Amino acid sequence: MNTCLRSVPLLPFWYLRSFQTRMLTTTQLNLDSVRSQLNEHVRLVAVSKYHPAESVRECYEHNQRHFGENYVQELEDKANQLKDSCPEIKWHYIGQVQSNKIPKICSIPNLFCVETVESEKHCAAFEKAAAKLNSNNKLKVNTSREEQKGGASPEEAVVLGLYVRRECHHLELNGFMTIGSVENSDKIPNPDFDVLADVRKKFAEAAGVDESSLELSMGMSSDMDTAMKQGSTSVRVGTAIFGMREFIKPQWSLSLQDMKKVEESSEEKEDDSFRPISMKCGVFEDSKGSAYIEMGKTKVLVEVDGPRESPSVASQRGKITVSINEENLRIRAQLESAISAMVHLDKYPRAEFMVNISILSSSGGELAASILASALALVHAHVELFDIPVAAHIIYLPETKSFVIDPPSPLSPSAISITVALLPNLNQLIYTRLKGAVSVSESREALSFACKQSLRLYSVMRKTILSSFQNQPKTTL
Structure with missing residues (x-):
């Protein structure tokens, strides 16, 4: 390929300097x-x-x-x-x-x-x-x-x-x-x-x-x-x-090279599949337990502190307290309920766990992603869970009587949103949230479909947990 170079007059240094000072970020x-x-x-x-x-x-x-x-x-x-x-x-x-x-x-x-x-x-x-x-x-x-x-x-x-x-x-x-x-x-x-x-x-x-x-x-x-x-x-x-906080690989995190990073443009998916998903245990070096998850453009970071004895917890059963960014406070109570149901709190009398959740960016399914990331962080902190939980968010479209798994956003004003979390080995539903008007029979069908789809994430969660402990020294429990 032939390239033709053309002479361009150089601008004086003082002009460039002046121009740079006027170019604000x-x-x-x-x-x-x-x-x-x-x-x-x-x-x-x-x-x-x-x-x-x-x-x-x-x-x-x-x-x-x-x-x-x-x-x-x-x-x-x-x-x-x-x-x-x-x-x-x-x-x-x-x-x-x-x-x-x-x-x-x-x-x-x-x-x-x-x-x-x-x-x-x-x-x-x-x-x-x-x-x-x-x-x-x-x-x-x-x-x-x-x-x-x-x-x-x-x-x-x-x-x-x-x-x-x-x-x-x-x-x-x-x-x-x-x-x-x-x-x-x-x-x-x-x-x-x-x-x-x-x-x-x-x-x-x-x-x-x-x-x-x-x-x-x-x-x-x-x-x-x-x-x-x-x-x-x-x-x-x-x-x-x-601006909105985007998760990047900063100096203070562990290597994320083993994660399949999700590109900013990666939201496209088939209706019967999840968006591209990445998970990582152990994001913070000085944290007792931490985890990071991406589901499409939805990105969640969780850090766990505890158990620690708290004067506000008088019962023989421990307590989960969720801290979350201000713009997502509307789902804090739901998260506390779901996380409390997965932890063996009877083993931690008069103790409190602080679960700090940062939803870095959201394009749908942030509740399910937060539940998954919280579970990974708790496991990383060696907190005893009843089982490895799974969670999923789906949309039901009444017009076509069809389902969409893990949608990036509501597909129509009439779409019914369903989020579930369950403990597979106990066959126990620990959280469910249905938003929208739907018949009893349709809600039963939607709930069954959501539970079935969430089970597809069990092997991903298990592999993420196992890989996080491969390089850690063996301990006697």
Whole structure:
């Protein structure tokens, strides 16, 4: 093949440089949009969970300094990766605090604040670990009193704040934070934000300090405007800046090379087959149990913490608590029910399991995918299950009296959606959800079909579990 090259005049370096400075990335444009909505004295914490360090660097180069992370290992890796190129960065840890990880948190470069301290035990551990570096901290307040949210109650938060001032001389209590309930996110005023402001007021009076010296960290992408109107001094924004989180192979994960990755365009399927599916146990190196699953473009990541003794669990039977991203809170109760049914909770008296579910992207079937991923993560954590569960999502089309397995989205307004989960060896149905109007006979037929199709995933689940333990040292159970 003959190629003809044509001479092109070179542009001067200064022009190229000027052009590059005017070419902002999508992330930087999003950052500008969020900043334009902020009040003058409100701090923006850009939440970069599951986003690569390069996206953080883009924001840093656009004069953003405060960033929030939810996972210790991800925060540590990003902080070390960026400490030289982003020397003025200020990290906020906003995830659940585990006592055994507090020394690691305190050793993170450019750590600015831990926003989720919630007990005297945490305070004492931070006091010991932070003795040489004086640490900023906020107390997490459970303003909605939802167990799965964690945090001190409003009454406990005032007492805990006084404990920090009295006993923890290396900790700087600079305010309070909350994650409001999804039910209140559209309310103006938001009662959760009123509760947090009241906690600050009561603590300031009891401690004899100026109320304005204490920050209120409240408000996220969906409710930051309301939060600012009610006195927020710091908002935590992720999706509005970085976009929807996509799972990539970051530094802090184990190798996923043995997985058959699903391409972004891979949603096409025959009606009698599942979308391309990939599963992996053991995604996080420092997690007790974790798993990742892709079903077409639906991608779910699960991390398990526990069992751990919990004062909120008084019975002889353990408890499952699900934490899930805000936009998917509508299915949290269903997931807790299904997961509780698969775990031998009688073996774990007065103990609690935290199942942290992140639906990274969804194009249908997220409930079934979350059940499957949760089971894999629990097995990876050596939690005793009754059986390896299977789950499936199907659509029934009344017009044609036909079924579609694992559809990427509803095929028509009249489509009937069915999700099931079962324990095959026990012949036990542990979860079923039917949405839509259908006759009794049709519902019976649809349920039978969904159960039959879910059994096709049993061998896939079993192989995934077996492969995850092949390279682990043998243990005596």
